[in-house]
Amino acid sequence: MSLTRVHNFSVSLDGFATGEPQSREAPFGHAGGRLHEWMMATRSWRELAGLPAADVAAGTTGVDHAFADRFAPGIGAEVMGAHKFGPPGWQDDPGWTGWWGPNPPFHTPTFVLTHHPREPLEMEGGTTFHFLDASPEEALRRAREAAHGLDVRIGGGPSVVRDFLAAGLVDHLHVVVVPILLGRGTRLWDGLEGLESGYAVQATASPSGVTHVTFERQ
Numbered sequence: 001m002s003l004t005r006v007h008n009f010s011v012s013l014d015g016f017a018t019g020e021p022q023s024r025e026a027p028f029g030h031a032g033g034r035l036h037e038w039m040m041a042t043r044s045w046r047e048l049a050g051l052p053a054a055d056v057a058a059g060t061t062g063v064d065h066a067f068a069d070r071f072a073p074g075i076g077a078e079v080m081g082a083h084k085f086g087p088p089g090w091q092d093d094p095g096w097t098g099w100w101g102p103n104p105p106f107h108t109p110t111f112v113l114t115h116h117p118r119e120p121l122e123m124e125g126g127t128t129f130h131f132l133d134a135s136p137e138e139a140l141r142r143a144r145e146a147a148h149g150l151d152v153r154i155g156g157g158p159s160v161v162r163d164f165l166a167a168g169l170v171d172h173l174h175v176v177v178v179p180i181l182l183g184r185g186t187r188l189w190d191g192l193e194g195l196e197s198g199y200a201v202q203a204t205a206s207p208s209g210v211t212h213v214t215f216e217r218q
């Protein structure tokens with residue numbers, strides 16, 4: 001059965017998944033790179049991002065690596081929000097192809113939810129961006145079709161993950177609680193009171209200081 005999964009979704013102790021304001025220079029606003037330092041350090045992520053062999057070899061191989069390593073296996077498509085794909089105003093720039101360079105780390109069909117759809121964009125390495133103005137249910141149906149029986153990853157940002165959680169569409173949620181206080185930005189958890197009751201929840205502390213919390217639908 002094809003599952004809907006969220007991976008490596010990083011939030012501050014006060015629940016923010018991004019800082020503010022978002023811009024071309026600062027995709028995570030005042031949070032900078034702090035939410036994902038744990039991930040960027042892992043061998044798994046460095047490999048996926050296509051870093052040079054020496055950088056991959058220098059990556060961490062502990063708890064954080066083990067969780068990060070679950071990002072890609074079994075995934076046949078991703079769904080993401082317009083504000084993960086680009087900074088405010090990217091819709092007016094026909095040359096914008098995302099943050100990730102010519103070979104994005106998704107390597108599958110990737111559906112960008114936006115009220116300003118455009119023609120599909122084929123990148124290197126198997127990523128094709130499809131732009132979709134549709135409900136979460138319809139977006140998931142399209143992504144499942146493209147995934148050919150594999151799982152679908154909901155890639156963020158927080159608004160889109162929250163919408164999919166609120167609609168009851170997420171089977172596996174991996175949240176990484178990073179020990180920083182952002183104070184402002186966009187929250188993940190708003191409006192999701194009692195979400196945990198439908199899931200088996202486990203937490204694993206990492207020596208890096210982050211805590212991996214998984215929600216497995218029961």
Ligand SMILES: NC(=O)c1ccc[n+]([C@@H]2O[C@H](COP(=O)([O-])OP(=O)(O)OC[C@H]3O[C@@H](n4cnc5c(N)ncnc54)[C@H](OP(=O)(O)O)[C@@H]3O)[C@@H](O)[C@H]2O)c1
Nearest residue numbers: 009010018081082083084113114115134156157158159160
């Ligand atoms: N902490 C993490 O692990 C993590 C992961 C990924 C991203 N991020 C960060 O999160 C931030 C973006 O998150 P966000 O919550 O601001 O935005 P988002 O979830 O990426 O995108 C929300 C936007 O997507 C479009 N959209 C959403 N649902 C739609 C639907 N059903 N139909 C059509 N369009 C739809 C709308 O944009 P329009 O109306 O403009 O089209 C909406 O404003 C960025 O800073 C990114 O770097 C963090």
